[in-house]
Amino acid sequence: MGTHRRAGASAAGMLLMEMAVLVGVLAVTCAGAIQRPDYDDTGAPEFLNQSWMASIPDSRPLSEVTIPGTHNTMAFYGGALTECQSWPLEQQLRAGVRFLDVRVRHAKGNLTIHHGVVYQRAHFGQVLEGVAGFLREHPSETVLMRLKEELSETGDIYGAVVEYVHRHAHWDLLWHSRLVPTVGQVRGKLIVLQDFAGPDLGMRYGSLDIADDWKVPTLLHLSKKWRSVHEHLSMADAGNRSHLFLTFASGAGIFAYPNAVAKRINPRLYKYLSNRAGPAKRFGIVTMDFPAAPLLKMIIDFN
Numbered sequence: 001m002g003t004h005r006r007a008g009a010s011a012a013g014m015l016l017m018e019m020a021v022l023v024g025v026l027a028v029t030c031a032g033a034i035q036r037p038d039y040d041d042t043g044a045p046e047f048l049n050q051s052w053m054a055s056i057p058d059s060r061p062l063s064e065v066t067i068p069g070t071h072n073t074m075a076f077y078g079g080a081l082t083e084c085q086s087w088p089l090e091q092q093l094r095a096g097v098r099f100l101d102v103r104v105r106h107a108k109g110n111l112t113i114h115h116g117v118v119y120q121r122a123h124f125g126q127v128l129e130g131v132a133g134f135l136r137e138h139p140s141e142t143v144l145m146r147l148k149e150e151l152s153e154t155g156d157i158y159g160a161v162v163e164y165v166h167r168h169a170h171w172d173l174l175w176h177s178r179l180v181p182t183v184g185q186v187r188g189k190l191i192v193l194q195d196f197a198g199p200d201l202g203m204r205y206g207s208l209d210i211a212d213d214w215k216v217p218t219l220l221h222l223s224k225k226w227r228s229v230h231e232h233l234s235m236a237d238a239g240n241r242s243h244l245f246l247t248f249a250s251g252a253g254i255f256a257y258p259n260a261v262a263k264r265i266n267p268r269l270y271k272y273l274s275n276r277a278g279p280a281k282r283f284g285i286v287t288m289d290f291p292a293a294p295l296l297k298m299i300i301d302f303n
């Protein structure tokens with residue numbers, strides 16, 4: 001009996017050791033940040049383009065501009081299942097990102113940033129201050145922000161959003177119309193793409209032509225995801241130029257984390273776009289997880 005128990009104990013010890021080694025290997029694998037032309041999960045972009053909109057004529061409708069964006073812009077914490085970006089907001093903006101996707105939890109007038117149940121250690125005021133600060137330094141630029149409620153279900157964030165705008169920025173920072181502006185009309189401004197009920201605060205998110213097939217259950221579903229992306233990009237290229245198009249290249253599921261999907265979709269996007277580089281094209285807003293600076297440049301250069 002005694003021998004048996006000892007053998008059992010040492011087998012358990014071996015298993016523990018093996019697990020410790022495995023965890024060590026996994027930790028090393030996760031810690032190794034990657035910077036490729038299409039995918040970047042390091043802390044900062046390889047290069048910046050802080051005022052690329054300066055070269056776009058004032059008279060051009062915003063719907064004719066091709067714009068890089070980030071999906072779940074502020075999702076930095078919670079592990080691989082919930083993390084979608086690795087560059088802080090200011091770095092994203094400096095790298096050329098002009099579309100932000102922001103999710104707020106509403107509790108007693110407070111708006112905190114969440115991805116699903118995971119608190120992202122920031123509140124909406126910090127996002128507004130970051131955008132306002134960037135636009136003050138770069139008045140030729142425009143930022144679009146999809147804003148929606150997440151985790152809470154009050155269905156009533158309008159009043160809180162207005163209060164945050166007054167407290168952390170200023171009313172004139174916003175484009176106050178449902179209509180698609182020209183670039184000249186919105187330089188230095190934030191366009192809220194309102195994904196919530198209430199009076200008009202900016203443009204209605206629902207008025208855009210959107211492809212957001214974000215459910216990628218496993219990595220075996222990548223081809224279907226990619227089809228949705230390239231079909232919508234070609235629709236944007238051929239479609240009505242007075243409509244804003246928005247394509248999400250991001251996706252995730254329990255067996256396909258955002259970074260795993262981005263590592264496989266971003267290179268296809270990069271190749272698709274590089275095959276079409278040269279003449280100006282309108283692809284609309286192209287939104288990604290973990291984009292890299294050369295991919296952003298590729299998108300910007302279609303203007």
Ligand SMILES: *[C@@H]1O[C@H](CO)[C@@H](O)[C@H](O)[C@H]1NC(C)=O
Pocket residue numbers: 048049051052055297300301303
């Ligand atoms: C920024 O983008 C503009 C517009 O595409 C381009 O002309 C310019 O060369 C870019 N600058 C940098 C530093 O990449």
Ligand SMILES: *[C@@H]1O[C@H](CO)[C@@H](O)[C@H](O)[C@H]1NC(C)=O
Pocket residue numbers: 107108110
């Ligand atoms: C709202 O935010 C303030 C400031 O961050 C904090 O002191 C307060 O406890 C929050 N209230 C709620 C209900 O979360």
Ligand SMILES: *[C@@H]1O[C@H](CO)[C@@H](O)[C@H](O)[C@H]1NC(C)=O
Pocket residue numbers: 240241242243
């Ligand atoms: C494009 O859309 C606008 C606004 O919805 C509409 O007035 C116009 O007729 C459309 N143009 C074409 C060519 O379909």
